Amino acid sequence: MPLALWALTLSAFAIGTTEFVIVGLVPTIAQDLSVSLPSAGLLVSLYALGVAIGAPVLTALTGRWPRKIVLLSLMTLFIAGNLMAWLAPGYESLIAARILTGLAHGVFFSIGSTIATSLVSKEKEASAIATMFTGLTVALVTGVPLGTWIGQLFGWRATFLIVALLGLIALIGSAFLVPANLKQSPPAMLKQQLAVLVNPRLLLVYAMTAVGYGGTFVAFTYLAPMLQQVTGLAEGAISVILLIYGVSVAAGNIWGGKLADSKGPVNALLWIFAALALVLLAFTFTAHSPVLAVLTVLVWGAFAFGNVPGLQVYVVQLAKRYTPQAVDVASGLNIAAFNVGIALGALIGGVVVEQMSLTDAPWIGAVIVMLAFALTWVSGRLDNTRAAVAPSSV
Numbered sequence: 001m002p003l004a005l006w007a008l009t010l011s012a013f014a015i016g017t018t019e020f021v022i023v024g025l026v027p028t029i030a031q032d033l034s035v036s037l038p039s040a041g042l043l044v045s046l047y048a049l050g051v052a053i054g055a056p057v058l059t060a061l062t063g064r065w066p067r068k069i070v071l072l073s074l075m076t077l078f079i080a081g082n083l084m085a086w087l088a089p090g091y092e093s094l095i096a097a098r099i100l101t102g103l104a105h106g107v108f109f110s111i112g113s114t115i116a117t118s119l120v121s122k123e124k125e126a127s128a129i130a131t132m133f134t135g136l137t138v139a140l141v142t143g144v145p146l147g148t149w150i151g152q153l154f155g156w157r158a159t160f161l162i163v164a165l166l167g168l169i170a171l172i173g174s175a176f177l178v179p180a181n182l183k184q185s186p187p188a189m190l191k192q193q194l195a196v197l198v199n200p201r202l203l204l205v206y207a208m209t210a211v212g213y214g215g216t217f218v219a220f221t222y223l224a225p226m227l228q229q230v231t232g233l234a235e236g237a238i239s240v241i242l243l244i245y246g247v248s249v250a251a252g253n254i255w256g257g258k259l260a261d262s263k264g265p266v267n268a269l270l271w272i273f274a275a276l277a278l279v280l281l282a283f284t285f286t287a288h289s290p291v292l293a294v295l296t297v298l299v300w301g302a303f304a305f306g307n308v309p310g311l312q313v314y315v316v317q318l319a320k321r322y323t324p325q326a327v328d329v330a331s332g333l334n335i336a337a338f339n340v341g342i343a344l345g346a347l348i349g350g351v352v353v354e355q356m357s358l359t360d361a362p363w364i365g366a367v368i369v370m371l372a373f374a375l376t377w378v379s380g381r382l383d384n385t386r387a388a389v390a391p392s393s394v
Contacts, residue, residue: 012135050102130257
C-alpha cells in the first residue's frame with residue numbers, strides 16, 4: 001500500500017481514540033460531573049453531531065484547498081478540541097470541546113476515503129478504505145482500552161491530554177508522509193452538491209449507513225455500565241473487555257473489506273448485518289454471565305465495524321455513477337450518515353436505559369440493524385434491475 005495511505009491510517013488512529021474512548025469513560029464522567037448515565041452518553045451523540053455537520057459542510061467549503069493543507073488544518077483543530085476537553089471545568093464546556101473535535105473528524109474521513117481510493121487500483125478500493133479505517137480499529141485495540149484505564153486511574157481529563165499528544169504525532173506524520181501533489185477532483189458546484197442530496201439511490205445508501213451502523217451504538221454506548229451493573233465485572237475489567245472487543249474489530253474490519261472486494265459490497269453487507277443482529281440479540285441474554293458476555297462481545301466486535309468498508313466503497317461507486325462531479329461531497333455525506341447513526345443510536349440507547357433497562361438496549365439495537373438488512377436488500381434489487389435493463393437499452 002502507498003506510504004500516503006499509512007499516513008492517513010496514523011491520523012485515523014488518533015481520531016479513532018478520541019471518538020470511542022468516551023464509551024469506556026461514561027460511568028467515570030457521570031460520577032465526576034454528577035450527571036446521569038444518559039447525560040454522559042449524550043457526549044457520544046453530540047460528538048457524532050459535530051462529525052455529521054463537519055463532514056459535508058466543511059468538505060464542501062474546503063473543496064478548493066489542497067488536500068494536504070486540509071489534513072494539516074483539521075489535525076490542528078483536532079488537537080485544540082482535545083486540549084479544550086482536558087481543561088473543561090464542567091459538563092457544558094466538555095460538550096463544546098467534543099463538538100469542536102467532531103468537526104475535524106468529519107472532514108478527515110470524508111476526504112480520506114476518496115484519497116485512499118485514488119491511491120490504488122479499482123479492485124483494491126475496498127481494501128484501501130479498510131486499511132485507512134484500520135486506524136480506527138487499532139485505536140479500539142490499544143487507544144481506547146489504554147485511554148479508559150488512564151481515565152479510571154488519573155481522571156478522565158488526563159485521557160484527553162494524552163489524545164491531544166497523539167494528535168500532535170499524527171500532525172507531524174501527515175506533514176512528513178503525505179505528498180503535496182495529491183490527486184484532487186475539481187470542487188463541485190452548488191447544483192452538483194444538491195444533486196447528491198436529492199439522488200434517491202444515494203439517499204438509500206445513507207439510510208443503510210445510518211441505520212446499520214447506528215444500531216450497534218444503541219448498546220455499545222452503554223457497554224461499560226452494562227458490564228459493571230448487569231454482568232457484575234469490576235471497573236478495572238472494562239478496559240480489558242474493550243481490548244478484546246478492539247482486537248475482534250480489527251480482524252472484522254479487514255475481513256469486511258476483503259468480503260466487499262470478493263463478493264461485492266451489497267452481498268457482504270447482507271451477511272454482516274444479519275450476523276450483527278443475531279449477536280446483539282444474543283447479548284440480551286448472555287450479558288448476565290461473565291464468561292458468555294465476554295465471548296459475545298468478542299464475536300460482536302468482528303461484525304460491528306465489518307460493514308464500514310462495504311458501506312463506504314458502495315457510496316463511492318454509486319456516486320461515480322450518478323453524481324460523478326460530486327464524489328467528495330457524496331463521500332462526506334456518508335461519513336455524516338455514519339455519525340447520524342451514532343448520534344441517534346446513542347440517543348435511543350439513552351432513552352432505553354432511562355425508560356426500560358440496560359439489557360433492553362442490545363435487542364432494540366438488533367431490530368434496528370435488521371432494518372438496515374432490509375434496506376440493503378432493496379438497494380441490491382435496484383442494482384440488479386438496472387443491470388438487467390442496461391443491456392437492452394444499448
